[in-house]
Amino acid sequence: MARIVGGLTTSHIPAIGNAVPREQELRNDPYWKEFFAAYPPAREWVQSVKPDVAVLFYNDHGLNFFLNAMPTFAIGAAPEYKNADEGWGIPTVPSFKGDPKLSWHIINSVTRENFDLTTCQEMLVDHGFSVPMELFWPNYSYGNMRTVPVQINTVQHPLPSPARCFALGQAIGRAIESYPEDLNVMLIGTGGLSHQLDGERAGFINKKFDLLCMDKIVNEPEALTRYSIHELVREAGAQGAEFILWLAMRGALSHKVRKIHSSYHVAISNTATGLLVLENAA
Amino acid sequence: MSQATRTMDIEDQIPGTYVFDGEAAMKGYALNKMCFSFNHAENRAEFLSDEDAYCRKYGLNEEQRKAIRDRNVLEMIHAGGCIYYLAKFAGIFGLNVQDVGAQQRGISVEAFKKLIKSQGD
Known part of the structure; x- marks a missing residue:
């Protein structure tokens, strides 16, 4: 059976996409030093748990989806996901391998639990997806990793509530654990x-x-699901509502988790950055 | 305006914050569609070769065309623009989210960067 080996959360700020190829030189740069210093322990952990597949919760920022048809929840079911020009100069990165069989297992499983996802056999993935992959697999070394993108709308309100995103994550967690193949599955929640x-x-x-969110999400995530989107926007800023992606990831982990590593830094670009590494507790 | 297209009541609004809801999405559709087209380099080039012709091609109204001409992000938002798409317009001119943030605050980019950093203390 498939096993969930743990979950990561990270910010996905576009400026990081420009900086990642220059990480070696920026490690001593006053602006980037603290940010990049947080990642080596997370990368070591990723290597140590030997993931085969990453299920990644992210939001599209107007690369694949437009307002003509805006799904609240969409899932990739493709053998490959390409990145592309987002218009403002972030480098385009090598494409990502999919796992359509696992995708369809998740789709079938969560639909039985009344989560009706938009299914995508072609899907461009933007910085919300690519920046975390670049951070955890440096120098684009994600070539052997298979991925399942789960895209949640944060562009057009109404956004799905924190409680709904957490519940979707729980359903996806159950789906993964009922997958008959012997696979190590890693969860990634991005944004914020x-x-x-x-x-x-x-x-x-x-x-x-x-800091309250980073604390509560470990042992008391349900407390965070009580916020409305409006309260999240007020407390975390208009785009801070991306925290729903962290909650979706957290939902897919077990009730009890162990914190392996965390970091918080103000700021890169306009955004407070957060990094968390969590493992399911027995 | 119709309450049905709004996601929050007027009294709940957050100062300096615009929720991109159904009403804004309808109002700003042409503007956002044009900005979405800027994902493609050939469209960015076509825009730059004749800005107003490109705006007309996408059916922008006068308020939206003026905001584009003035490079005024707050005016674009008032005209229904969504920041995720507007960022693609700003990128044509090499403006990043800090330039755009400073413009909306009415302060210099340096002052904006200081403001960001100070909130980490």
Whole structure:
């Protein structure tokens, strides 16, 4: 049977996509030093648990999906996912391998639990997906990893509630654990933490709220599912609502988890960055 | 405006924050569709060769065309723009989210960067 080996969360700021190819030189750069210093322990952990597949919860920022047809929850079911020009100059990266058989198992399983996902046999993945893969598999070394992208709408309100995203994660966790193949599955939740790009409140960051989220998500994630989207926007900023992606990932882990590593840093670009490594506790 | 297309009541609104809801999505459809087209280099080049013709091709209204001409992000948002698509417009001119943030706050980029950093103290 498939096993969930643990979960990672990380911010996916586009500026990181530009910086990652220059990580060696930026390790001593005052702006980047603290950010990059947080990642080696997470990478070592990734190598140690030998994942075969990554199920990655992220949000599309207008590369694959537009307002003509905007799914609340979409899942890739393709043998390959390509990255492409996002318009503002982040480098395009090598494509990602899919695992359509696992994708369809998840689709069938969660639909029986009343989660009706949009299924995508072609799907471009943007920085929300690629930046975390580049961070955990440096120098684009993700070539052997298979992936299942789970895309959650954070572009057009109404967004799905934190509680709904957490419950979707729980259903996906059950689906993975009922998959008959002998596979190590890693979960990744991307985005956040607090930031706001638009309006006169642009540049808003809420360290106190971020640290509360990073703490509660480990042992008490249900407490965070009580927030409404509106409260998340108020506390974490308009784009800080991406925290629902962390909650979806957390839902797929077991009730009890162990924190292996964490880091919080203000800020890269306009965004407070957070990193968490969690393992299922027996 | 119709309550049915809004996701929050007026009294719940967060100062300086615009929720991109059904009402905004309808209002800004043409503007956002044009910005979405900027994922492709040939469309960015076509826009730059005749900006107003490109805006007309996508059916932008006068308010949206003025906001584009003025490079004014807050005006674009008031005209229904969604920041995720507007960022692709800003990118044509080499502007990143810090430039865009500073413009909306009405402060310099340096002051904006300081503001961001200070919130980590």
